[in-house]
Amino acid sequence: MNKDKITVLDCSIRDGGLINDHRFSDELVRAVYKSLSKSKIEYMEMGYRSSKEMCPPSEYGAWKYCDDEKAREVIDGIESDLKLSFMVDAHRIKEQQFFPADKSPFDMIRTATYVKDIDLALNMVNKAHSLGYETTANIMAISKETDSTLIPCLKKLAASPVGTVYIVDSFGALYDHQVKHLTLLFKKHLPGKNIGIHCHNNLQMAFCNTLTGFRNGAAFFDGSLTGIGRGCGNCCLELLLGYFKNSGYDLMPVLKVIEDYFVPLQKEMEWGYIIPYMITGLLNEHPRPAIAVRKTKEKDHYSRFLANIPEKTG
Amino acid sequence: MNKDKITVLDCSIRDGGLINDHRFSDELVRAVYKSLSKSKIEYMEMGYRSSKEMCPPSEYGAWKYCDDEKAREVIDGIESDLKLSFMVDAHRIKEQQFFPADKSPFDMIRTATYVKDIDLALNMVNKAHSLGYETTANIMAISKETDSTLIPCLKKLAASPVGTVYIVDSFGALYDHQVKHLTLLFKKHLPGKNIGIHCHNNLQMAFCNTLTGFRNGAAFFDGSLTGIGRGCGNCCLELLLGYFKNSGYDLMPVLKVIEDYFVPLQKEMEWGYIIPYMITGLLNEHPRPAIAVRKTKEKDHYSRFLANIPEKTG
Numbered sequence: 001m002n003k004d005k006i007t008v009l010d011c012s013i014r015d016g017g018l019i020n021d022h023r024f025s026d027e028l029v030r031a032v033y034k035s036l037s038k039s040k041i042e043y044m045e046m047g048y049r050s051s052k053e054m055c056p057p058s059e060y061g062a063w064k065y066c067d068d069e070k071a072r073e074v075i076d077g078i079e080s081d082l083k084l085s086f087m088v089d090a091h092r093i094k095e096q097q098f099f100p101a102d103k104s105p106f107d108m109i110r111t112a113t114y115v116k117d118i119d120l121a122l123n124m125v126n127k128a129h130s131l132g133y134e135t136t137a138n139i140m141a142i143s144k145e146t147d148s149t150l151i152p153c154l155k156k157l158a159a160s161p162v163g164t165v166y167i168v169d170s171f172g173a174l175y176d177h178q179v180k181h182l183t184l185l186f187k188k189h190l191p192g193k194n195i196g197i198h199c200h201n202n203l204q205m206a207f208c209n210t211l212t213g214f215r216n217g218a219a220f221f222d223g224s225l226t227g228i229g230r231g232c233g234n235c236c237l238e239l240l241l242g243y244f245k246n247s248g249y250d251l252m253p254v255l256k257v258i259e260d261y262f263v264p265l266q267k268e269m270e271w272g273y274i275i276p277y278m279i280t281g282l283l284n285e286h287p288r289p290a291i292a293v294r295k296t297k298e299k300d301h302y303s304r305f306l307a308n309i310p311e312k313t314g
Numbered sequence: 315m316n317k318d319k320i321t322v323l324d325c326s327i328r329d330g331g332l333i334n335d336h337r338f339s340d341e342l343v344r345a346v347y348k349s350l351s352k353s354k355i356e357y358m359e360m361g362y363r364s365s366k367e368m369c370p371p372s373e374y375g376a377w378k379y380c381d382d383e384k385a386r387e388v389i390d391g392i393e394s395d396l397k398l399s400f401m402v403d404a405h406r407i408k409e410q411q412f413f414p415a416d417k418s419p420f421d422m423i424r425t426a427t428y429v430k431d432i433d434l435a436l437n438m439v440n441k442a443h444s445l446g447y448e449t450t451a452n453i454m455a456i457s458k459e460t461d462s463t464l465i466p467c468l469k470k471l472a473a474s475p476v477g478t479v480y481i482v483d484s485f486g487a488l489y490d491h492q493v494k495h496l497t498l499l500f501k502k503h504l505p506g507k508n509i510g511i512h513c514h515n516n517l518q519m520a521f522c523n524t525l526t527g528f529r530n531g532a533a534f535f536d537g538s539l540t541g542i543g544r545g546c547g548n549c550c551l552e553l554l555l556g557y558f559k560n561s562g563y564d565l566m567p568v569l570k571v572i573e574d575y576f577v578p579l580q581k582e583m584e585w586g587y588i589i590p591y592m593i594t595g596l597l598n599e600h601p602r603p604a605i606a607v608r609k610t611k612e613k614d615h616y617s618r619f620l621a622n623i624p625e626k627t628g
Contacts, residue, residue, distance in 0.1 A: 175557070176490075176522060203553060204515075208490060208522035226589070238589070239517060242596040243489070255616040258589065263614045272587070275540070275552070275572065282556040300577045302569040 006247055007220045009043035010036050010237055011198070013063055014087055015229035017047050019269050023061030028261050030074050032225070035257035037080035039241065039250045043108065045085045046071055051094035065096075071105045083107035087138070090114075090121035101132035108134040112168070115145055118153045122160055129161040136196060136220070138166035143173040143284050147185060154189035164194035164220050169209065172202025172232055172277070173284040176212040183216035196220030199235050201227055202281025204273060206235040211243065225254065226262050228269075231277035231287045270294065275302045283309065320561055321534045323357035324350050324551055325512070327377055328401055329543035331361050333583050337375030342575050344388050346539070349571035351394035353555065353564045357422065359399045360385055365408035379410075385419045397421035401452070404428075404435035415446035422448035426482070429459055432467045436474055443475040450510060450534070452480035457487040457598050461499060468503035478508035478534050483523065486516025486546055486591070487598040490526040497530035510534030513549050515541055516595025518587060520549040525557065539568065540576050542583075545591035545601045584608065589616045597623060 013029055029046065036044050047063030055064055062070050066086040075084075084106045088096075090113035101107065109128035113121035121137050128135045137157055142150075157165050167182050174182075179197070186195045197213035197220070199206035210221050223237035238258070241249045266272075276290035279302070293305055327343055343360065350358050361377030369378055376384050380400040389398075398420045402410075404427035415421065423442035427435035435451050442449045451471055456464075471479050481496050488496075493511070500509045511527035511534070513520035524535050537551035552572070555563045580586075590604035593616070607619055 175525070201518075203556070204518055204521045204550065207518045211489070227587075236518065236587075238592065242517070242592070245596075252617050252620065255589065255620060259614050259616045273541075273550075275569065278552065278556070282559075300573050302573045303566050306566065306569055 005219060006214070006244055007042045007194075008237070008240060008244070008249070009045060009085065009196075009220060009222050010041055010224060011045045011222050011234060012224040012228050012237070014045040014047050015224055015234055016269075016271070017061070017063050018230040019228075019271060021060045022047050022063035024063055026062075026074050028265075029063070030078070031257050031261055033075050033080070033082065034078050035253040037078060037082045038253035040248055041082065041237075041241075043083045043085050045087060045110065047086055049086045049088050049096050049098070049109075051092060051096050053094050054092055066106070068099060068104045068106065075105060083134075085110050085134075085136075087112050088124055090117045090124055093120070093124060098127065098131055098133075104133075106133070108136065110136040110138055110166075112138045112140055114140055115149055115153050118156055122156060125160055125162045134164075135162045136164040136166055137162050138168045138196070138198060140168045141170045141286075142167055142182065143169055143171050143178070150182075150185065151189055154186065158190050158193065162193065164196045165190055166196035166198050166220065166222075167213065167218070168198045169200055169206075171284055171286060172200030172206065172281040174199070174209055175203070175205060176208055179209040179212045180216050183213050183218050187217045194219045196222070198222040200229065200281070201232040201234060201273065202277050202287075204232075206233075207239045210235045210240065225258050226266070226272075228262065228265075228271050231271065231290060232273050232281070233271040275300075276305050279306050279309065285309070319533060320528070320558055321356045321508075322551070322554060322558070322563070323359060323399065323510075323534060323536050324355055324538060325359045325536050325548060326538040326542050326551070328359040328361045329538055329548055330583075330585070331375070331377050332544040333542075333585060335374045336361050336377035338377055340376075340388050342579075343377070344392070345571050345575055347389050347394070347396065348392050349567040351392060351396045352567035354562055355396065355551075355555075357397045357399050359401060359424065361400055363400045363402050363410050363412070363423075365406060365410045367408050368406055380420070382413060382418045382420065389419060397448075399424050399448075399450075401426050402438055404431045404438055407434070407438060412441065412445055412447075418447075420447070422450065424450040424452055424480075426452045426454055428454055429463050429467050432470055436470060439474055439476045448478075449476045450478040450480055451476050452482045452510070452512060454482045455484045455600075456481055456496065457483055457485050457492070464496075464499065465503055468500065472504050472507065476507065478510045479504055480510035480512050480534065480536075481527065481532070482512045483514055483520075485598055485600060486514030486520065486595040488513070488523055489517070489519060490522055493523040493526045494530050497527050497532050501531045508533045510536070512536040514543065514595070515546040515548060515587065516591050516601075518546075520547075521553045524549045524554065539572050540580070540586075542576065542579075542585050545585065545604060546587050546595070547585040589614075590619050593620050593623065599623070 085108035227233035399422035541547035
C-alpha cells in the first residue's frame with residue numbers, strides 16, 4: 001500500500017451541511033481544518049459555492065457559498081499542507097464568482113452533476129481548469145444509470161481537462177459488486193484520469209464500497225467524521241484511516257475532533273443508520289421521502305413508510 | 315438466488331442478551347417470534363442454555379438458560395414454521411440438562427467454542443446430535459487464528475456429525491477479503507457440511523462480510539433486528555432480507571417489530587456503531603476495554619482510549 005496512490009478527501013462540512021443548511025460555526029470548521037491537517041489527510045471540502053440569487057443568504061449558513069474571504073479567515077494562522085475544495089452543482093450556476101486559483105485559498109473545484117447535465121458540468125470544469133484549479137466531476141445518482149447512458153458521458157469527460165471523475169452513490173443503493181463494475185467501467189473509459197468514489201451508508205455499504213473502489217483502481221476516497229452527512233451519512237473517515245494505517249495518516253487528531261465537536265453535534269443533528277433511509281436506499285430512490293417523514297410524528301413508523309413509499313416516489 | 319440455499323438465523327435475543335444480562339420481557343420475545351415467523355425466517359436463537367451453578371439465576375434473566383418450559387410458554391399458540399435454537403459455550407458446560415429434541419421446543423443446539431476448546435465442543439455436538447438436535451459449531455474469535463491453527467480443528471469437525479460450522483468474527487475485526495479466505499478454507503476442509511457466518515459490526519463490515527460469505531459458498535447467515543448485539547452489534551437482519559428479497563422473505567413484519575419494540579429499547583440499551591468498539595475491532599481485540607469505558611464518564615474520550623488501550627489489552 002503506497003500513500004502516493006491514495007488520496008483522502010474529508011467532506012464532513014460539505015455533506016454535513018446538507019443537514020443543517022450549512023450553519024457550522026467558524027470554531028468547528030477551524031477545528032476540523034486543524035485536525036485534518038495533523039492527520040495528514042489531503043483535502044477538506046468546506047461546502048458549496050452556490051448562487052446567492054438562487055439560494056438567498058438569509059436561508060443558509062456561510063458554507064453554502066464558501067467565499068474565499070471566509071475560508072481565508074477560518075484557516076488563518078494554522079500550519080497545514082491540507083488542500084481545500086468546494087463543490088458546485090452543474091445545474092445551479094448563475095452569478096457566482098470564481099477568482100483565479102492563485103488568488104484563492106481553494107485548490108480544487110468539484111463539479112457535481114447528473115448524467116443529463118454533463119455539458120453544463122464540462123463548462124464548469126473547463127472554467128475551473130482555466131482559472132488554475134484542480135478539477136473533479138462527480139457523477140451523482142449513479143445507481144440510476146446504465147452502462148449505455150454512462151459511456152457517452154465518460155467519453156466526454158475523457159476528452160476534457162478534468163483531473164478526477166467520481167462515482168457518487170447519492171442514494172446509497174449500490175452493493176459492492178456494482179461498485180466494482182462501475183470502477184472498472186470508469187477505468188476503461190477514462191484513461192489517464194483519476195477515479196474517485198463517494199458513497200452513502202443507507203445499506204451500511206459505504207465503507208465496504210469505498211474499499212471495493214480502492215481494490216479496483218480508484219485513487220480518490222471521500223470520507224466524513226463519524227460518517228456525518230445527510231440521512232445515513234457517508235463513509236466514516238476514521239474507518240478509512242484505520243484501513244490505510246500504513247499510509248502515513250494519523251487517526252488520533254481525527255478521534256480528538258470527533259469527541260470535542262461531533263459527539264455534542266450528534267445531539268442536535270441526526271445522521272447515521274436510520275431505517276427510512278435504509279428503505280429509500282433499498283428501493284434505489286432519492287432520500288426525499290425519508291427526510292420528510294423524519295420531520296413528522298410518523299418518523300419511526302417504518303412499516304407504514306415502506307407500505308406508502310411507492311406513491312411518494314412514483 | 316434460491317431460497318433453498320439460504321438459511322437465515324435471527325440472534326437478536328441471544329446476542330442482544332449480552333447487553334442486558336438476558337432480561338428481555340416475555341412480551342418482547344413473543345413479538346419477535348411472531349414477527350420472524352411471518353417473515354419466513356428459518357431460525358430464531360433465544361439465548362443460552364447456561365449452567366445455573368456457574369451463572370446464578372439471581373444475576374440473569376430467563377434467556378440465559380432457555381429452559382424448554384419457558385420457551386414453550388412464550389411461543390404458545392402462535393402458528394409458525396420457525397425453528398428455535400439456543401447456544402451453549404463449550405467451555406462452560408456443567409450440570410445443565412438437555413432433553414431429547416422430540417420432547418423440546420428447540421430444534422437446534424449451537425455450540426460456541428474457541429479453537430483451543432474444540433474437543434469440549436465436539437463432546438457437546440455429539441451429545442446434541444445423539445439427542446436428535448440439529449447441530450452447529452461456532453468458532454469464536456476467529457480473527458485471532460491462522461490457517462495452521464484452524465485446519466486441524468476443521469478436520470475434527472469434518473469427521474463429526476455436526477451439520478453447520480460457523481465463522482464467528484467475535485471482535486468485528488475482519489475485512490471482506492479475510493472472510494472470503496476463511497469461507498473458502500472452511501469449504502475445502504469441511505466437505506458436506508454447511509458453512510455459517512456470524513459477523514460483528516465494529517468496522518461497519520458486518521453486512522458486507524456476510525454477503526462475502528454468501529458469495530463464497532456459506533449457507534447459514536446470522537442477523538439481528540437493527541443489528542442488536544454487544545457493542546457495535548451484528549449484521550442487520552433487515553439488510554439481509556433486503557438483499558435476499560427474491561428469496562421469499564417478508565421485510566414488513568420485521569420492520570413492524572423493530573418500530574414497536576426495538577426503537578423504544580434503544581433508549582435503554584446501547585448498541586450500534588460506537589467508536590471505542592470500532593477501535594477494539596481495528597486492533598483485533600476483545601471489546602472488553604470498550605465495554606468498560608462506556609460505563610464511565612470517559613465514555614466519549616476516544617483519543618485517550620486509543621492512547622491507553624495497549625496496556626488494557628496487553
